[in-house]
Amino acid sequence: MAEQINEVVEKIFQAGERALGVRWKDGHESSYEIRDLRLKCPCATCVDEWTGEKRINEKQIPADVHPIQIEGVGRYGIRIRWSDSHATGIYTFEWLRSHCPCGRCSRQLKN
Amino acid sequence: MAQSISEQEILNALKVVKDPDLNRDIVSLGFVKKIKIDQGKVSFDLELTTPACPVKEELKKGCEEAVRKLPGVSHVAVELKSHVSSRPQFGQTTVLPQVRNVIAVASGKGGVGKSTVTANLALALSDSGAKVGLLDCDIYGPSIPTMFGVRGKKLESTVDQKILPLKACGISLLSIGFLSDDKTAVIWRGPMVHQIIQQFLTRVEWGELDYLLLDLPPGTGDAQLTITQTVALSGAVIITTPQEVSLIDARKALVMFEKVKVPILGIIENMSYFGCAKCGEVAEIFKRGGAQKIGDEYKVPILGEIPIDPHIVVTGDDGLPIVRAEPDSLTAKIYRMIAGAVAARMSVSNLTLSEAASLNVQWQNK
Ligand SMILES: Nc1ncnc2c1ncn2[C@@H]1O[C@H](COP(=O)(O)OP(=O)(O)O)[C@@H](O)[C@H]1O
Ligand SMILES: [Mg+2]
Ligand SMILES: [Zn+2]
Ligand SMILES: [Zn+2]
Numbered sequence: 001m002a003e004q005i006n007e008v009v010e011k012i013f014q015a016g017e018r019a020l021g022v023r024w025k026d027g028h029e030s031s032y033e034i035r036d037l038r039l040k041c042p043c044a045t046c047v048d049e050w051t052g053e054k055r056i057n058e059k060q061i062p063a064d065v066h067p068i069q070i071e072g073v074g075r076y077g078i079r080i081r082w083s084d085s086h087a088t089g090i091y092t093f094e095w096l097r098s099h100c101p102c103g104r105c106s107r108q109l110k111n
Numbered sequence: 112m113a114q115s116i117s118e119q120e121i122l123n124a125l126k127v128v129k130d131p132d133l134n135r136d137i138v139s140l141g142f143v144k145k146i147k148i149d150q151g152k153v154s155f156d157l158e159l160t161t162p163a164c165p166v167k168e169e170l171k172k173g174c175e176e177a178v179r180k181l182p183g184v185s186h187v188a189v190e191l192k193s194h195v196s197s198r199p200q201f202g203q204t205t206v207l208p209q210v211r212n213v214i215a216v217a218s219g220k221g222g223v224g225k226s227t228v229t230a231n232l233a234l235a236l237s238d239s240g241a242k243v244g245l246l247d248c249d250i251y252g253p254s255i256p257t258m259f260g261v262r263g264k265k266l267e268s269t270v271d272q273k274i275l276p277l278k279a280c281g282i283s284l285l286s287i288g289f290l291s292d293d294k295t296a297v298i299w300r301g302p303m304v305h306q307i308i309q310q311f312l313t314r315v316e317w318g319e320l321d322y323l324l325l326d327l328p329p330g331t332g333d334a335q336l337t338i339t340q341t342v343a344l345s346g347a348v349i350i351t352t353p354q355e356v357s358l359i360d361a362r363k364a365l366v367m368f369e370k371v372k373v374p375i376l377g378i379i380e381n382m383s384y385f386g387c388a389k390c391g392e393v394a395e396i397f398k399r400g401g402a403q404k405i406g407d408e409y410k411v412p413i414l415g416e417i418p419i420d421p422h423i424v425v426t427g428d429d430g431l432p433i434v435r436a437e438p439d440s441l442t443a444k445i446y447r448m449i450a451g452a453v454a455a456r457m458s459v460s461n462l463t464l465s466e467a468a469s470l471n472v473q474w475q476n477k
Binding site: 007009012013014017020064066067068070071072073074075076078090093 | 339340341342343344370371372373470472473474475476477
């Protein structure tokens with residue numbers, strides 16, 4: 001089974017003051033606004049597992065929320081420990097790639 | 112007297128020898144080491160990526176022939192060596208840092224022979240010269256202590272509170288069965304499963320290992336989740352019997368590993384057929400080759416088929432798996448072949464998998 005090259009991470013880094021950067025094996029680079037990433041946390045506390053409904057109250061997430069620690073999870077994602085002490089979210093590489101906010105990716109998603 | 116041969120000429124000649132698994136010549140793979148030339152006498156090491164390499168003798172012979180053909184060479188001596196390649200590390204270097212490869216042995220259903228296969232593969236790898244450990248994570252029915260005749264043994268720990276695995280038959284063993292009195296059926300609940308497995312992965316003094324095999328509980332539950340999240344597994348091997356009920360669940364296990372990006376080394380079909388001990392005739396009790404269907408579907412190789420053999424049961428119950436108890440039996444040979452296939456697939460996977468990603472981010476607040 002071959003690896004899916006567009007879901008393989010080469011590097012994760014801080015891209016400016018408020019963005020997390022991911023450089024992918026296929027050369028693409030994604031940049032995620034970090035509060036937006038916190039709001040989209042895919043964990044079971046933040047998203048209802050059955051209905052997919054968001055349970056997060058955006059107003060309760062501080063404006064300056066930021067990662068305290070980022071660690072690899074198995075081979076397939078990262079776990080972010082946030083400054084609001086939320087730490088249960090695993091962002092899989094698959095999820096990150098499919099949520100790349102760049103113009104090209106979001107256009108592709110719409111088509 | 113003929114002019115002395117050069118190292119470069121030898122390397123050029125050796126380029127015709129290809130490793131069939133890695134599909135590259137042994138020179139560009141860097142397998143040829145320590146070339147010594149003493150007039151017409153040439154010697155060198157052939158360093159493979161696993162001592163269990165199924166074609167090591169062929170490779171050695173190929174090397175000898177290629178070099179002997181060179182003019183001026185009167186004698187060739189090739190020494191087989193191995194250096195087991197490591198899984199590309201991935202952020203979590205702190206988990207099992209001294210273990211080169213962590214391989215999960217999984218099945219969809221219980222009773223398909225997963226523990227038996229794991230035990231025999233571990234011993235076959237160890238017999239080939241590798242340093243091997245076996246971690247029994249089967250919370251529902253840890254059977255490894257029985258198979259190695261070490262039931263009821265107590266574990267010891269180091270001064271810094273690390274658990275020491277047991278040594279049995281030359282391999283390092285640890286089982287969830289060592290934690291409980293085996294007369295009391297313990298029902299581990301989700302959070303406990305998580306805690307125990309995490310301890311097994313992070314607080315055990317395994318020492319340096321080439322292969323650590325994990326005997327997983329059947330299915331795709333809490334234990335599997337904890338394992339795939341805690342350690343960057345090098346690969347997974349799926350065990351199934353040829354029956355449809357077993358195949359359906361094997362497929363689920365395979366999909367789970369695929370989801371978390373663990374390389375699937377292959378599928379082993381157990382209790383595949385019945386070979387008559389007297390006449391050698393093969394009777395296919397179930398539909399043999401059912402695993403091949405999944406293999407084709409997911410492009411995963413079949414690593415081997417193990418026959419139904421009553422000696423497997425007896426040796427398992429007696430505390431010495433068949434690979435050691437009856438090393439000359441056909442079944443033991445089959446296990447050794449499969450161990451070679453697993454090791455070869457592992458080397459290929461390590462070679463082709465992407466380099467470790469760099470995940471270290473120290474967030475700077477401005
Ligand atoms: N190839 C085989 N032929 C005959 N009996 C087998 C074979 N493989 C396993 N067994 C037996 O089947 C039973 C279940 O095997 P086990 O390894 O405990 O399965 P699992 O770990 O999948 O639950 C054991 O009694 C074992 O000795
Ligand atoms: Mg078992
Ligand atoms: Zn969350
Ligand atoms: Zn993009």
